[in-house]
Amino acid sequence: xxxxxxxxxxDKVTALxxxxxPRVNFEQYAGYVTVDEEHGRALFYYFVExxxxxxxxxxxxxxxxxxxxxxxxxxxxxxxxxxxxSPDGKTLSRNRDAWNNVxxxxxxxxxxxxxxxxxxxxxxxxERGDRSIAVDSYxxxxxxLERFPEYKGRDFNIAGESYxxxxxxxxxSVIVAxxxxxxxxPTSLKGIFVGNxxxxxxxxxxxxxxxxxxxxxxxxxxxxxxxxxxxxxxxxGILCKEAKLPFNFRNFVGNIYLYNIYAPICIHxxxxxxxxxxxxxxxxxxxxxxxTVYFNSPExxxxxxxxxxxHWSNCTRFLxxxxxxxxxPTISWLVNTRLRVWVYSGDMDYVCPITAMxxxxxxxxxxxxxxxxxxxxxxxxxxGYIQQYEGGFTFASVRGAGHTVPSFQPKRSLVLFYSxxxxxxxxxxxxxxx
Numbered sequence: 001x002x003x004x005x006x007x008x009x010x011d012k013v014t015a016l017x018x019x020x021x022p023r024v025n026f027e028q029y030a031g032y033v034t035v036d037e038e039h040g041r042a043l044f045y046y047f048v049e050x051x052x053x054x055x056x057x058x059x060x061x062x063x064x065x066x067x068x069x070x071x072x073x074x075x076x077x078x079x080x081x082x083x084x085x086s087p088d089g090k091t092l093s094r095n096r097d098a099w100n101n102v103x104x105x106x107x108x109x110x111x112x113x114x115x116x117x118x119x120x121x122x123x124x125x126x127e128r129g130d131r132s133i134a135v136d137s138y139x140x141x142x143x144x145l146e147r148f149p150e151y152k153g154r155d156f157n158i159a160g161e162s163y164x165x166x167x168x169x170x171x172x173s174v175i176v177a178x179x180x181x182x183x184x185x186p187t188s189l190k191g192i193f194v195g196n197x198x199x200x201x202x203x204x205x206x207x208x209x210x211x212x213x214x215x216x217x218x219x220x221x222x223x224x225x226x227x228x229x230x231x232x233x234x235x236x237g238i239l240c241k242e243a244k245l246p247f248n249f250r251n252f253v254g255n256i257y258l259y260n261i262y263a264p265i266c267i268h269x270x271x272x273x274x275x276x277x278x279x280x281x282x283x284x285x286x287x288x289x290x291x292t293v294y295f296n297s298p299e300x301x302x303x304x305x306x307x308x309x310x311h312w313s314n315c316t317r318f319l320x321x322x323x324x325x326x327x328x329p330t331i332s333w334l335v336n337t338r339l340r341v342w343v344y345s346g347d348m349d350y351v352c353p354i355t356a357m358x359x360x361x362x363x364x365x366x367x368x369x370x371x372x373x374x375x376x377x378x379x380x381x382x383x384g385y386i387q388q389y390e391g392g393f394t395f396a397s398v399r400g401a402g403h404t405v406p407s408f409q410p411k412r413s414l415v416l417f418y419s420x421x422x423x424x425x426x427x428x429x430x431x432x433x434x
Contacts, residue, residue: 007031008147010305011047017303018091018294019083026051026082026100030304032116033147035139040120043140044109044306046072047148048082048100058155058190058421060103061141063110063171065162065198066315070115071107073291073314079406080413081107087284089293097410099159102418104151106144110137110167113316115295116306129321134170138178141187156188157340157421162352162403165197165343166323169330176337191340193420196352196403199343199360200326206232207356209244214355215261217253222246257285260348260402283408288314328363335366335391342394342420346401346408347384354397361395375416375426383412386425394425 011031015022027049032042050057062080064071077085080099083092099105109115111133113125145152160168172192179185198204209226212218226247230240257263264278266286274286284290294300295312302308324330335341343361345354366389375396377383386396398405398412406413419426 004147013304016083016092017300020091020093033140033143035136039124041112041124042118044116046076046107049104050100054104058103058157059151061106061108061158063108063160063164063167065164066317067163067320068114068317069315070109072109072115076107077291078287079404085287085290085294087290089290097414099414099417102421108140115312116310128318130166130170130323133167134174137171138174145186153188155190157191157193159193161195163198165194165199165327168192168194169327169334172334172339173330176339193342193417195344195405196346196349197343198352199357200328202232203356203359204352207353207359208350210355211350211353258350259404260408261350262348263402328360332364335393340392340423344396344398344416346398346403346405348401349403351403366390366393373428377412377415383415383426388425
């Protein structure tokens, strides 16, 4: 057995601790991939193959945002992975609408300092920026493909959400630039698929206020005062600041869940327990607590080949050194290279709202080729709305979803993701007729 094959075998996970059922019909792997030998910098990954003919399915890298939130915690265990952590923090239940039904998915904890990813050089934590994160992710991919050579040449896509609106396009840009300069395409990148992305700081600011006003949360008077004095650009000054100054989220909006303004919130009782304020099918606002308990278990850490006694957290907040104000030029460049680019938005999210994304899409200045229309699920429900532009750029909404779309609408999320992989828009008509 060669060195890379030995590493792959060592990363194999027979079963996650507490998983139900104990045996599943797909392979799982977890471990570290070194991206800088000299600094001792390594990124942690969790990889799940598809249960149905994995050899014919594409490869997908999933990144979460934050910046500094874990794709293992948020992405895998809260959203689109094959398991969800139960309230006991010890057992896992199956997610029947997991994305590995249609693809082989890598969940990457990036950058160093997030989740189990680490560096032996302390200065690396101070140097984290959009550019270095993209390069590390690219090196991770190259090294991971050496460990899993059967995926070389396989169709590859990158997916993400939130601040991954920076991570995903920037990583794609590195891959495309290398392909253009060398003529080689080691990752076989086909497209990117990003949900509720942060694409433009100024549009996010305007879109967030507009979202609250549109949903009856912000008063007409405050919205009028803000729009009168704010252009939501670099030229805004003291008058805009004063117009927004009275706004205090908790006072004006109240104690609601920022990632879905209609979802229940997690109540923390004085005795240390946590519970949901109300019931929403399939969603538990306290699940982050369970995930944190689960991944801080030494037995779990051992089972997934993580460093034992790591203090794992779902998010480790930091400010990237070189974050651009807008990703629109990068997205535009990727569209022009004929890369498949889809962006989508849950329509109940305040954090990176659909109102903000609409402004960014407009800035692309692309010609509409397939006008805005509803799209349907196999259950004959309107899954959301969708529009396509020249170059294949696609903008979609997911009806009834918040920031973490697969958490709130797992079936609709899977339909849209499958459509993206196939490069075709989801169905335009319902099969049900009254």
